[in-house]
Amino acid sequence: MAIVFVLHRFGAFVLLLSSVASASVASLDRRGRDPICKQIADKISSASQVYYPGQSKYFADIKHWASSSSQFSKCSVEPGTAADIGIILGIVGSTKTPFAVKGGGHASNPGFSSTEGVHIAMTRFSEVSYDKDSQTVQVGAGLVWDQVYEALEPHGVNVVGGRVSGVGVAGFTLGGGYSWKTNQYGLTVDTVTAYELVKPDGSVARVTEDSDPELFSGLKGGGNNFGIVTQFTLKTFPQTRVWGGLITYTADQIDKVVDAAAKFSSEVTDPKASMISAFNFLLGQPGVSQLLFYDGPSPPPGVFDDFLKIPHLTKDVKTRSFLSLVTSSPSDATAGTRGIFHSAPVLGYSPTFLKAVVNESVHWGQKLAFKSASFISYDVEPFLPSLLTHTSSRSAYPPSRSTGFLPLNLYFAWTDAHFDGAFHDAVRASASHLTELAISEGQSLDAAPIYPNYAIFGTPLESIYGSNLAALQGLKAKVDPENVMGLAGGFKIAPK
Numbered sequence: 001m002a003i004v005f006v007l008h009r010f011g012a013f014v015l016l017l018s019s020v021a022s023a024s025v026a027s028l029d030r031r032g033r034d035p036i037c038k039q040i041a042d043k044i045s046s047a048s049q050v051y052y053p054g055q056s057k058y059f060a061d062i063k064h065w066a067s068s069s070s071q072f073s074k075c076s077v078e079p080g081t082a083a084d085i086g087i088i089l090g091i092v093g094s095t096k097t098p099f100a101v102k103g104g105g106h107a108s109n110p111g112f113s114s115t116e117g118v119h120i121a122m123t124r125f126s127e128v129s130y131d132k133d134s135q136t137v138q139v140g141a142g143l144v145w146d147q148v149y150e151a152l153e154p155h156g157v158n159v160v161g162g163r164v165s166g167v168g169v170a171g172f173t174l175g176g177g178y179s180w181k182t183n184q185y186g187l188t189v190d191t192v193t194a195y196e197l198v199k200p201d202g203s204v205a206r207v208t209e210d211s212d213p214e215l216f217s218g219l220k221g222g223g224n225n226f227g228i229v230t231q232f233t234l235k236t237f238p239q240t241r242v243w244g245g246l247i248t249y250t251a252d253q254i255d256k257v258v259d260a261a262a263k264f265s266s267e268v269t270d271p272k273a274s275m276i277s278a279f280n281f282l283l284g285q286p287g288v289s290q291l292l293f294y295d296g297p298s299p300p301p302g303v304f305d306d307f308l309k310i311p312h313l314t315k316d317v318k319t320r321s322f323l324s325l326v327t328s329s330p331s332d333a334t335a336g337t338r339g340i341f342h343s344a345p346v347l348g349y350s351p352t353f354l355k356a357v358v359n360e361s362v363h364w365g366q367k368l369a370f371k372s373a374s375f376i377s378y379d380v381e382p383f384l385p386s387l388l389t390h391t392s393s394r395s396a397y398p399p400s401r402s403t404g405f406l407p408l409n410l411y412f413a414w415t416d417a418h419f420d421g422a423f424h425d426a427v428r429a430s431a432s433h434l435t436e437l438a439i440s441e442g443q444s445l446d447a448a449p450i451y452p453n454y455a456i457f458g459t460p461l462e463s464i465y466g467s468n469l470a471a472l473q474g475l476k477a478k479v480d481p482e483n484v485m486g487l488a489g490g491f492k493i494a495p496k
């Protein structure tokens with residue numbers, strides 16, 4: 001009944017969500033006022049607000065880029081102050097109510113920023129405050145990168161953030177952060193100088209290297225295990241106009257793209273140059289979406305010539321603002337379908353390996369076509385071997401800085417929820433197949449960590465945090481002994 005009512009009022013968007021969580025909606029009383037939600041609404045200040053199913057803010061709050069990452073919660077709450085988050089954590093913690101924290105809603109794993117309990121949407125933390133003297137910017141945890149780039153553009157500076165449109169600052173930065181500027185300045189975590197954190201006990205702290213070095217490093221890759229971040233302070237860097245954009249190639253050009261990508265990844269050493277080759281399977285055909293980036297108005301001759309020479313289907317490459325480059329990629333083309341990411345970290349991209357990547361895309365694209373596959377994609381993201389050497393600070397992820405592993409991304413999208421398991425199995429099988437192949441090429445991958453923002457749910461914590469895991473469990477015991485954050489989804493570090 002509830003679903004029919006909701007569908008009638010909100011149309012197609014809810015249709016995508018409705019298959020996951022009809023039960024929780026049905027169990028609410030007629031006015032939708034769950035007692036825990038009501039308790040929260042009674043205790044928080046007027047800066048914050050609780051919304052219920054049927055209200056448009058509620059639907060915006062629980063929405064995700066991948067529909068499979070959404071659930072119907074009992075209510076959503078938009079906190080407006082850190083103190084109110086402390087109050088909310090107190091209530092969900094003492095009543096053991098499952099909850100979620102959502103930033104930009106780009107989690108690729110089901111349940112990581114969704115819940116059938118209390119959904120916390122960070123959208124009211126939307127400040128961008130640039131400080132020229134310290135060359136840093138304070139960024140609210142409810143923002144997406146596009147908003148940060150736009151606010152910084154008039155100042156001629158930028159941060160090390162997301163590469164395509166719509167990705168949230170918070171989840172991205174709490175997991176690691178591979179950026180167009182990573183070859184120059186490292187991961188996003190390497191550029192964080194302070195966190196405003198609501199700890200699991202409800203207290204609010206400014207966490208820096210000096211104030212609490214252990215927690216500061218734990219927040220760099222530790223996800224939502226140590227509390228809720230309201231604001232990040234990030235280093236800024238000068239930003240000129242940039243060069244790049246999207247080229248698409250059809251199936252008949254793939255061999256040439258493979259050669260160009262392998263050559264780029266082994267030969268180009270200019271840290272301002274970066275690219276992503278997305279080997280896709282779409283509508284029964286393989287093809288490539290090629291993103292090029294140069295951190296300057298034009299690249300030196302030679303850097304991207306091999307790609308520019310290949311006959312293309314479409315091409316949108318030019319000198320432009322950083323924001324224009326970020327919004328030029330079609331990252332929302334598959335938004336609203338079901339989806340899953342996984343990763344197979346490697347040390348490099350040989351032509352043989354890239355041919356195997358193409359074969360994987362065709363193999364799984366054809367096999368899963370009968371299971372409602374809409375898009376199969378392997379994102380080859382080469383970085384310089386020095387990508388992790390831009391900081392001497394420790395981080396939860398990556399656990400070691402001695403080897404510059406590359407986070408090859410697998411992305412499968414489909415429409416029918418009945419096949420969720422088949423897609424999860426397939427992406428796992430494909431990642432392990434590619435890992436075996438890289439090992440058979442002689443790559444030494446024993447210590448290769450899997451990037452938490454790409455890893456499929458269920459990936460063992462050892463595979464993400466490596467030798468850091470024991471220290472992170474000890475930190476967890478100090479910061480969150482009652483495991484309040486364990487009521488939220490994600491890669492969960494247990495207190496030990």
Ligand SMILES: Cc1cc2nc3c(=O)[nH]c(=O)nc-3n(C[C@H](O)[C@H](O)[C@H](O)COP(=O)(O)OP(=O)(O)OC[C@H]3O[C@@H](n4cnc5c(N)ncnc54)[C@H](O)[C@@H]3O)c2cc1C
Nearest residue numbers: 102103104105106107113168170171172177178224228229
């Ligand atoms: C289209 C697309 C492009 C991407 N591009 C890149 C890329 O270029 N480089 C890269 O490194 N990654 C990339 N990613 C992966 C991205 O880093 C993750 O999806 C990341 O989790 C997104 O953050 P979010 O805030 O949007 O996600 P959310 O789904 O909102 O949150 C993700 C996780 O972070 C937690 N979280 C969110 N906010 C807070 C908070 N304030 N305090 C504590 N915990 C919080 C959530 O509880 C959840 O566990 C991309 C993903 C997509 C879908």
Ligand SMILES: *[C@@H]1O[C@H](CO)[C@@H](O)[C@H](O)[C@H]1NC(C)=O
Nearest residue numbers: 355356359360363364430433
């Ligand atoms: C293509 O991929 C499939 C699935 O991983 C594998 O079984 C097959 O051997 C591959 N074929 C080639 C030619 O590499």
